[in-house]
Amino acid sequence: MRDTSRLGLLGFGLVGRRHVAAAQGLEALSFTAVVETDPVGRTDATRLGLQCYDTLEAMLEDTSIDGIVIATPTLLHIEQARLCVEAGRPVLVEKPIGVTSKEAEATVALAEAKCVPLLVGHHRRHNSIVREAKSILASGAVGNIRSVNAQCLFYKPDAYFAKAPWRTKFGAGPVSVNLIHDIDLLRHFCGEIDQVQAMTVPSSRGFENEELASALLRFTSGALATVTVSDSAVSPWSWESTSAENPVYDPTDQSCYTISGSKGALSVPDLRLWRHEGEVDWWNPFTVEKKPHDGADSLVNQLLHFHRVLTEQEPPLVSGREGLQALRVIEAIQCAAQTGERVIVETSINGTAPDTGAISQPTASLGQIGR
Structure with a gap:
């Protein structure tokens, strides 16, 4: 070897x-x-x-x-x-x-x-911010996760789509291309997603896919998450604009995920851990701790x-199984938006359930193939 x-x-x-x-x-x-x-x-x-x-x-x-x-x-x-x-x-x-x-x-x-x-x-998942966030959540610092909010909002110019027309086709909208990253991280942080409700808005630019979607996700732990994605909405609230992961995006000091639990709350990617002084009580003052990370390229x-x-x-x-499960959640979001009904997410292959490592809680032409 x-x-x-x-x-x-x-x-x-x-x-x-x-x-x-x-x-x-x-x-x-x-x-x-x-x-x-x-x-x-x-x-x-x-x-x-x-x-x-x-x-x-x-x-x-x-x-x-x-x-x-x-x-x-x-x-x-x-x-x-x-x-x-x-x-x-x-x-x-x-x-x-x-x-x-x-x-x-x-x-x-x-x-x-x-x-x-x-x-x-x-x-x-290979970003040091994600590793540190996972560690904080696994330590019990926020307690049992109860509520999550995730935003994935940005404006992709017309030139982005003109350069690669496949980006305008079904299956290449912001839910499939962008939100799937956020879904993977939410599963990584919070566990398996078993139910979905959603709404989408068709592309105003005439593309085959959506330009805006919002979804309500339920985790097997009983926690809930709201997620919103758009490739046609100007905002500083996306992983690209908040993580400084890719230098082509101008970084902001905002966060795109907030995770609230029974003992505290964590914002990501700025890694601010919020907890009450003394007992958990909404009348008690908050303390905030900024967690460090090494900034290595994911x-x-x-x-x-x-x-x-x-x-x-x-x-x-x-693994492939992990990627498959993220795709199943994306499909559930699309199906829920189309039908207006709550969708149950399949979690097995041949009867075998995936292991996410999350925190436990009660035929096209090859043509020009460059992505």
Whole structure:
């Protein structure tokens, strides 16, 4: 077993380029090859020393590649992940794991049956802010979680959609593309979601998806969460604008999550822990404690984690099963919005329930595949 991991990349678009940039200077791993059909993308990849392949099948024949990162449009995720798993090649697929949970479930089951690591790119879990928030909640500092509010609000300009028309298609709206990150973190922090109610507003720009959605989520613990997402609403309240995770977004001093419990409350990502002085009593003054974090890049952390999975040092933090469950909640939100009814969320594959590690409480063309 090599000390360093050689990675192959599917798609040299916006997200694929971020993965390659995150790997620069890392001794543990490097990208050595890419599947890209767009001439500009191939030229740029070649300049970085990456070997370019026309198809995934051709790259899978390269036995020097230890693992594959899939950074293509969502419509291609499941088919490409399945090919990797069938070839016995560990794979990290960008979120969402697929367009539908039905198609994703078969690939997740296949990966588990073949014991091939299948990871999903919910990279926020690798952020030091998230690790610290998880630690605070697990310590019991806020008591039993009762109420959560999450906001994911921003304005994507028309040029963003014109550059990649697939972003206007069904399955690429803010619920699927953006809110799924927040759903993954809420499950990570608070446990499994078992019921959903929701409303959505269609795109005013004529796209096939929604531009605004609000949902009420119930956790198996009995806690409730309200979540709102829009790609057409100006606001400083989103992970992108509050976490300083990606330098392309101007950071604010706001928070996008508030988590309230029986003993205290935590805001994220600013990690302010609010508790009453003395006994828990609404008449008693509040104390606030700002928790530190190391500020490490979550994409770098995710790639380093992938290396440790490849070298059998640790299991996947966000497995295919975890990615599937986040997608099921997203589908439940979409279904609830369409029907106006409460939706029960499925939580098993072949009768086996997922382990979230959360706190316990009572067929598209390959074409230009860059994401």
